[in-house]
Amino acid sequence: MWVGVLLAVLGLGLGVLIGFNIPVVLPQDYAKYMSVAALAALDSVFGGIRAAMEDKFDQGIFVSGFFSNALLAAGLTYIGDRLGIDLYLAAVVAFGVRLFQNLAFIRRYLLKKKFR
Amino acid sequence: MPKKNTAYLSIMLVTAFMGLMLAVQFRAANRAPGGIPTDRAKEMMTELKQVNHERDNLTKEINDLTYKLNQLNKGRTEALNALNSELGKVRMLAGLVTVTGPGIEVVLDNPENGGKTTSPELSFIQDQDLLGLVNELWGSGAEAISINGQRIIATTEIRLAAPFININTTRVVPPYQVLAIGSPDSMANALELPGGLVEYYRDIGFQVTVEKHDDLTIPAYAAR
Numbered sequence: 001m002w003v004g005v006l007l008a009v010l011g012l013g014l015g016v017l018i019g020f021n022i023p024v025v026l027p028q029d030y031a032k033y034m035s036v037a038a039l040a041a042l043d044s045v046f047g048g049i050r051a052a053m054e055d056k057f058d059q060g061i062f063v064s065g066f067f068s069n070a071l072l073a074a075g076l077t078y079i080g081d082r083l084g085i086d087l088y089l090a091a092v093v094a095f096g097v098r099l100f101q102n103l104a105f106i107r108r109y110l111l112k113k114k115f116r
Numbered sequence: 117m118p119k120k121n122t123a124y125l126s127i128m129l130v131t132a133f134m135g136l137m138l139a140v141q142f143r144a145a146n147r148a149p150g151g152i153p154t155d156r157a158k159e160m161m162t163e164l165k166q167v168n169h170e171r172d173n174l175t176k177e178i179n180d181l182t183y184k185l186n187q188l189n190k191g192r193t194e195a196l197n198a199l200n201s202e203l204g205k206v207r208m209l210a211g212l213v214t215v216t217g218p219g220i221e222v223v224l225d226n227p228e229n230g231g232k233t234t235s236p237e238l239s240f241i242q243d244q245d246l247l248g249l250v251n252e253l254w255g256s257g258a259e260a261i262s263i264n265g266q267r268i269i270a271t272t273e274i275r276l277a278a279p280f281i282n283i284n285t286t287r288v289v290p291p292y293q294v295l296a297i298g299s300p301d302s303m304a305n306a307l308e309l310p311g312g313l314v315e316y317y318r319d320i321g322f323q324v325t326v327e328k329h330d331d332l333t334i335p336a337y338a339a340r
Contacts, residue, residue: 004127011128015135019143026144032154034141041134048127059123066130070137 004052008045032081033074036088036095040073041066043095046102053109069095208260211269211337215260219297219332220304222249226290227321241290241322243276246283249294250274252313256306258296260334264288267337284337291323300328 026034044066051057073091080087207213226240250268253261261268266283268274273282280287296303304326307314317324 004124007124007128008131011131012135014128015132015137016139017135018132019136019139022140024140026140028144031141031144034137034144038134038137038141041130041137045131045134048130057123059126063126063130066133 008049032088033077036077036091037070037074039092039095039099040069043099043102044069046099046106050102050105050109053106211260211267214333214336215297216331216333217259217297218300218328218330219258219295219334220300220307221325221327221329221332222253222294222296222307223323223325223327224249224290224292224294224317225323227323241281241292243274243281245317245322246274246281246292246294248313249307252306253294253296253298253303256298256303258298258303260297262295262334264293265335267335269337272337295332295334297332297334300330304328 044062047065048057048062051062073088073095076091077088080090204213208215224241224245246263250261250263263274263283266272266286266288268283272284275282277287280289281292282288306312307326309315314324314326
């Protein structure tokens, strides 16, 4: 469990390091899609942590959920842009709610584990 | 254990990817502080379109005005040319320029031996005779006339002053060489008409010769 957390933090640091050092700068037009995709990814990761705490962690579900959520969110935003609807708001709300739910679950789990 | 290892690997991969996304997004969002809101960008796009349209219109207007200006300039040069040619014509009519061209030369002289008529006044060329000749020449299409080098203009007088004739206040003496530019044939025909002026003068006893020339030069009026 803690090895997993360590590896996750390590991977995050590595990704951030790469992201800040690659010479490619995301064009302003795509920043919106990327932001929604990043939110979806964040949600997926927290969902994975929650699943791990529930001992329900499944590698396939985690990886596929991560990428499909991110792509779906970005695609939804793109379609919304084309249709003239701020569809990315739906993604933001949905993933935001789930993010807080996951965070709340993780908090409760940690508290339970500590004070039991 | 290998399953656990792949799980760790996948976790690391996914978190690394997320970190990459976050970092890229962070940089993109930080690049232009605040960024340009989409609405503002759209507004500016429409503004740009409008300004471009306006510019196109103004370019069209420039072309239009340039065309008009050219037309006006052309018109001005045309008017200038017309005025210049008019001026030339008027100067020629006023006798202020030397004229060359085809014409006739009429030489008029007094009778050789006092004439055969009785009256001495009639046997000498008088101012009326020259006036009549000039009048006849004008009437038959002369464009410019001179007598003994004196250009005949609108204010030219031909008058008897004692025994001489004054033209342009200059004394002229026989033989009188009258040059006229115009159609040589029509002028000569008018003069030599049967019963015409030349015949009449010859009857009186004047010596008259009429010659056609292809190239005559009549001097300009010498103002004094």
